[in-house]
Amino acid sequence: MLTVQDLNVFYGPIQALHGLSLQVDAGEAVAVLGANGAGKSTLIKAIMGLVPPQSGAIRLDGQPIHRLPPWERTARGMALVPEGGRVFRDLTVEQNLRLGGFLRREAENRAQxxxxxxxFPVLAERRGQLAKTLSGGEQQMLAIGRALMAQPRLLLIDEVSMGLMPILVQKVFQVIDGLRQANVSILLVEQNAAAALEVVDRAYVLENGHLVLEGPAAELRQEPQVQAAYLGG
Ligand SMILES: Nc1ncnc2c1ncn2[C@@H]1O[C@H](COP(=O)(O)OP(=O)(O)O)[C@@H](O)[C@H]1O
Ligand SMILES: [Mg+2]
Incomplete structure (x- = not known):
């Protein structure tokens, strides 16, 4: 469904991604694991169209999308949960959610x-509340909910566990698992390898902008290099 081929991204003279290639098949959940600064957010932003690649190709359903603006990528079925669960702080919960569905029809949005x-029943209880009055975990759920309002086929998730209490990390990953069951393809980037490897089918390991390992989640969990660097083993 999503193919990234030989992607190179620079910030001025600094190369953040080096010839990166990966794929996500329909119905698959895939993680890209990596430490702080590895290039995870850059990858997500390049796929969504928020940073321009210097070279390489990004294809959705075989169609090149790397020259399309972000909203056209949204229209083709992609949605983003940005790092830190960024939401519109001075809008209500429901207004935030409705923004996520701006490309959809009203009847569809009401159902979604x-x-x-x-x-997320907690969002229903707080639908009239300003987003800035939500806790960090609730804002994270709102960011996921807002992305889901677009009814994406491919959900891109940037570091959803960041800053969350372990119990909320669990809850958020349960939701991700549920989406997978509902046949939404998922690409998530994470420092929290243990939590991510619980829900994904496959994973890649990103170091300093290079993909250094890939494999089924169950295999990567056993990989000594992954255990030492990311699983505290
Ligand atoms: N806007 C930017 N300008 C310059 N350098 C950046 C910018 N954003 C990220 N970088 C650099 O690119 C590298 C990858 O960053 P990032 O993709 O945010 O990593 P991660 O999300 O894995 O923590 C880092 O070295 C970072 O300092
Ligand atoms: Mg990041």
């Missing part, structure tokens, strides 16, 4: 809103 509220 109810699904998101069923997934």
């Amino acid at each position: 809103l109810e699904r998101v509220y069923a997934l």
Whole structure:
């Protein structure tokens, strides 16, 4: 479904991604694991169209999308949960959610809103509250809910566990697992390798902008290099 081929991204003279290639098949959940500064957010932003690649190709359903603006990528079925669960702080919970569905019809949005509220009852209780009054974990759920309002086929998630209490990390990864069951393809980038490897089918390891390892999640969990660097083993 998503193919990234030989992607090179620079910030001025600094190369953040080096010839990176990966793929996500339909219905698959894939993680890119890496330490702080490895290039995870850069990868997600390049796929979504928020930073321009210097070279390489990004294809969705075989169609090149790397020259399309972000909103056209959204229209083709991709949605982003940005790092730190960024939400519009001075809008209400429901206004934030409705922004996520701006490309959809009102009737569809009403139905999808109810699904998101069923997934995150805490958002339903707080639908009229300003987003800035939510806790960090609730804002993270709102960011996921907002992305789901676009009814994406491919959900890109940047470091959803960051700054969350372990119990909320669990809850968020349960939701991700649920989305997978609902046939939403997922690409998530994470420092929290232990949590990510619980829910994904496959994973890649990113170091200093280079992919250095890839494999099924169960295999990577056993990999000494992964255990030493990311699983405290
Ligand atoms: N806007 C930017 N300008 C210059 N350098 C950046 C910018 N954003 C990220 N970088 C650099 O690119 C590298 C990868 O960053 P990033 O993709 O944010 O990593 P991660 O998300 O894995 O922590 C880092 O060395 C970072 O300092
Ligand atoms: Mg990041």
